[in-house]
Each structure stands twice: as C-alpha cells, then as structure tokens.
Amino acid sequence: MSTSRIRESTKGAADAGDPPSLDGPTSPLGADGWDTRSGALLDEVREDEPTRTRKPAAPRRGPADPVKALMHRHRELCERAVDPLEIAAGLEAHGVTDRTAARFRHRDVFSLAEELYARVPRGAESAEAGDRPARDAQARAGRHPGAAGRALLTLLPGAVCALAVAGREATEGGARIAAAIAGAIVVTAALALCLRRGPLRAEGRTVPAVRxxxxxxxxxxxxxxxxxDEVIGGGPDGPLPMSPAPLVGLALAVAPAAWCARLFSVQARRRLDGSRGLEEFASGARPLLLGAVALYVCALTALLVLAGLAFPHQALVPTVALGTLLFLARLLIVHGFPASAAAGLAVACAAEAVAPALLLAGRLPGCDVLASPVEAAVGAWGAGSVPAIACSAAAVGLLAHATAALSRASAHTV
Structure with a gap:
C-alpha cells in the first residue's frame, strides 16, 4: 500500500471525528482511547473489504488485519508474557473489554489474547520465557521455606504475642513497662517476618501510610x-488500662488470614485458567472473595473467644470488625491496590480519633452538643461501640471495593 494512501486514510479518519474507542479511561492508546493511525487502519479495512479484488501472491497479513495495529501497540506486553492469560489481564488493565474484542473479530478478550500470544515472534526469548516459571519456582524454593515452614511462620506472631502479654501481666512497675516495650518489638519483628513470606507477601506494593x-x-x-471511659469520667487520670485480648486474638489470626488469602489466590487463578471471558471470571471470583472473607471472620471470632478466656475480656464486635478491615486491606495490597487499602484504614483511624476529640471539645463552654453523639453511643452500647462503628464502616467500604477490584483478571497477575 502506498504511503500517500495511508496518509489519505489517516487524514480521513481524523476528519471524520468518530474513531472507535477502547472503552477504558486508562487506555494508553491515546487521549480518546485510540490513536489516529490505528483508527485509520480499521476504517481502511471497512472500506476495502467489499471491493477488494486483488489476490495476494502469498498468504500474509497486511493493513487489512485490525489485530496487527493492536499487536504493535502492545508488543512489549506480548513479548514478555509467558501465557495468553497475562496478555488478557494486561489488555483488561488497559481498558480492552469483550465488546472491544468483538471489533477485532474475536468473541472475547481471552480469544484476542490467544491470537496476540501466537502471533508475536519470540525466538530465543520464547524459550527463555517458557523456562521462567521453573526458574522462579526454584528461586522461591531457595529463598522461602516450604509449606510446613510457612505454616509455622504464620503461627509465630500469635505465639510471641501471647508470651509477651503473659510476661507483661506477670510483672509490676518499671519491669512491666520494660516487658511491654520488649514484647512490642519482638511481636513487630515476628509479624514483619511473616508478612514477607507466603500469600501475605506484598514486597514493593505497599505504602508507608499503611503501617x-x-x-x-x-x-x-x-x-x-x-x-x-477515662475521658467521659473526667480524665484521663494516670496510665490507661490495657486490653490484651484483642492483640493476642489478632496475632493468632495471622495464620488463618494467610490460609484464606492463599485459598482465594489459588482458586481465583484456577478460575482464571478455565474462564473464557472477563464477565465469566468476574462472576466466579466474587463468591470466592466473599467466601474467603467469611472463613476468616469465623476463624477470627473463634480465636478471639479463646483469647478472651485467658486474658481480660473485651467486647468481641470491635475486634472482629478491626480484623476484617485489616484482612481486606492486606488482600488489596497483595493484589496491587495499596492506595485503596490505605484510604480504608485512614477512614477508620479518623473516625476513632474524632470520638475522644469531640468528648474533650464538649468540655468547652457552650460546646456540650459536640460530645452528645459520642456520649449517647457509649452510654447505649459501651465504649467499644466507637471502634466497632468506625472499623465496620471502613470494612464494608473496602469489601465493596475489593469485590469489584479483585474480580478483575489483571488483579491476579500482580
């Protein structure tokens, strides 16, 4: 095809002002979701197909092939992909939908990804990419412990936290303060070690605000x-009383959190392998997420009941809400949505900080009305109602967001 014809076609597509769209605000193909050159190629296909009479000398793909333009735009993605699923997830992340795939003469994004994967030449890179999963598995085996080691590692924070709290309760005065500080440091180190291994690992995908x-x-x-309680009673006066049961229960719940996160990840990947469309995968991924969250909530509740038997009792609902919020936030971070997780946690922190601030502001002359909502909630449901409401609202918001975000194929290639 001559250069002048391509230029005329490009100019006609630009003047028409009706380029096809990739239906995605995040598409990198141009400000309108499609670049002028690719739009011109598609226009030329529509115009030339009915009248084309020239027989090609040999079977080959030319400008009449609309997939070629997409292949050039996403060549890097296609070259580094180890299977068509990675291309499908990448296309979806760039705003390509099943409706867009139909414009490329494919029934869905997965079918389009399979053609892109088959057509992009790899040569030596193909063999190298094919060996990449085995090399990655060997590297992980060398860096990380096996299944039994990971299971024991997830139990470490709970065991260390229980011992630290027991040591604190057995001491008095300055020794208690020293034991509390030492216990906090050890538990933090154990938790950090656990979060760097296994299904809760999110290296390079978190933000400092989350911590x-x-x-x-x-x-x-x-x-x-x-x-x-101290602020409502006119205080605070002296050291604040500590409730160790929530910390012990949440530390023990790291093990079921890792198990549920792994279950969701494995089942979602399996569902992705067997799906033939984005909607089919999304409809199957949502129940998996809700099931994993429900399993974790049940395990967390049981562990909190056990922790309450050994340590001073505290209201169950606030800690269950907090544990659910932390679990959802970690899932989002692991699958590539750290900003959303940080926002949900920040909302809960803000709500908890507002409650004592309003109580203190209510002591000012003429400002009694500011403290009335908090005093009413504490008087009706106890002091635990404030963190219960704050964490429950944030957890519901994160669950709604996670249901949409984690049902996307691109969330499971991170």
Missing amino acids: LWTLWLLAYAAYGEGLL
Whole structure:
C-alpha cells in the first residue's frame, strides 16, 4: 500500500471525528482511547473489504488485519508474557473489554489474547520465557521455606504475642513497662517476618501510610476503650488500662488470614485458567472473595473467644470488625491496590480519633452538643461501640471495593 494512501486514510479518519474507542479511561492508546493511525487502519479495512479484488501472491497479513495495529501497540506486553492469560489481564488493565474484542473479530478478550500470544515472534526469548516459571519456582524454593515452614511462620506472631502479654501481666512497675516495650518489638519483628513470606507477601506494593494507620488501629484496640471511659469520667487520670485480648486474638489470626488469602489466590487463578471471558471470571471470583472473607471472620471470632478466656475480656464486635478491615486491606495490597487499602484504614483511624476529640471539645463552654453523639453511643452500647462503628464502616467500604477490584483478571497477575 502506498504511503500517500495511508496518509489519505489517516487524514480521513481524523476528519471524520468518530474513531472507535477502547472503552477504558486508562487506555494508553491515546487521549480518546485510540490513536489516529490505528483508527485509520480499521476504517481502511471497512472500506476495502467489499471491493477488494486483488489476490495476494502469498498468504500474509497486511493493513487489512485490525489485530496487527493492536499487536504493535502492545508488543512489549506480548513479548514478555509467558501465557495468553497475562496478555488478557494486561489488555483488561488497559481498558480492552469483550465488546472491544468483538471489533477485532474475536468473541472475547481471552480469544484476542490467544491470537496476540501466537502471533508475536519470540525466538530465543520464547524459550527463555517458557523456562521462567521453573526458574522462579526454584528461586522461591531457595529463598522461602516450604509449606510446613510457612505454616509455622504464620503461627509465630500469635505465639510471641501471647508470651509477651503473659510476661507483661506477670510483672509490676518499671519491669512491666520494660516487658511491654520488649514484647512490642519482638511481636513487630515476628509479624514483619511473616508478612514477607507466603500469600501475605506484598514486597514493593505497599505504602508507608499503611503501617502508620495499622499501628494506630492496634493501639486503639488495646487502649481505646479505656481512653473513652477515662475521658467521659473526667480524665484521663494516670496510665490507661490495657486490653490484651484483642492483640493476642489478632496475632493468632495471622495464620488463618494467610490460609484464606492463599485459598482465594489459588482458586481465583484456577478460575482464571478455565474462564473464557472477563464477565465469566468476574462472576466466579466474587463468591470466592466473599467466601474467603467469611472463613476468616469465623476463624477470627473463634480465636478471639479463646483469647478472651485467658486474658481480660473485651467486647468481641470491635475486634472482629478491626480484623476484617485489616484482612481486606492486606488482600488489596497483595493484589496491587495499596492506595485503596490505605484510604480504608485512614477512614477508620479518623473516625476513632474524632470520638475522644469531640468528648474533650464538649468540655468547652457552650460546646456540650459536640460530645452528645459520642456520649449517647457509649452510654447505649459501651465504649467499644466507637471502634466497632468506625472499623465496620471502613470494612464494608473496602469489601465493596475489593469485590469489584479483585474480580478483575489483571488483579491476579500482580
């Protein structure tokens, strides 16, 4: 095809002002979701197909092939993919839908990805990419412990936290403070070690704010109810009472959290392998997520009941809500949505911080009305109602977001 004809076709497509769209605001193909050159190629296909009479000398693909334009735009993605599923997930992340795939004469994105995967030449890179999963598996085996080692590692934070709390309860005065500080350091190290291995690992995909909000929520779980009681009673006066049961229960729940996260990841990947369309995968992934969350909530509740038998009792609902919030946030981080997780945690922290602030502001002359909502909630349901409401609202918001975000194929190639 001559250069002048391509230029005329490109100019006609630009003047028509009706290029096909890839239906995705995040598509990298141009400001309108499609570049002028690719739109011109598709227009030329529509115009030339009915009248074309020239027989090609040999079977080959030319500008009449609309997939070729997409292949050039995503060549890097196609070259580094080890299977068609990675291409399908990448296309979906760039805004390509099943409706867009139909414009390329394919029934869905998976079928389009299979053609792209088959047509992109790899040569030596293909063999190298084919060996990549085996090399990655060997590297992981060398760096990370086996299944039994990972299981024991997930139990480490709970065991260390229980021992640290028991050591704190057995001491008095300055020794208790020293034991509490030492216990906090050891538990933090054990938790950090656990989060760097296995299904809860999210190296390079988190944000610093998540750690800050998590520490706030855990501190409030241990001291928040005592703080509210003290402020309502006219204080605070002296050291705040600590409730160790939530911390022990949440630390013990790291093990079921890892198991549920792995279950969801494995089942979602299996569902992705067997799906033939994005909608089919999404409809199957949502129940998997809800089931994993429900399993974790049941395990967390049982562990909190056991922790309450050994340590001072605290309301169950606030800690269950907090554990669910932390689990959902970690799932989102693991699958590539750290900003959403940080936002959900920040909302819960803000709500918990507002409650004592309103109580203190209510002591100012003429500002009694500011403290009335918090005093009414604490008087009706206890001091645990504040963290329960804050964490439950944030957890519901994260669950709604996760249901949509984690049902996308691109969330399972991170």
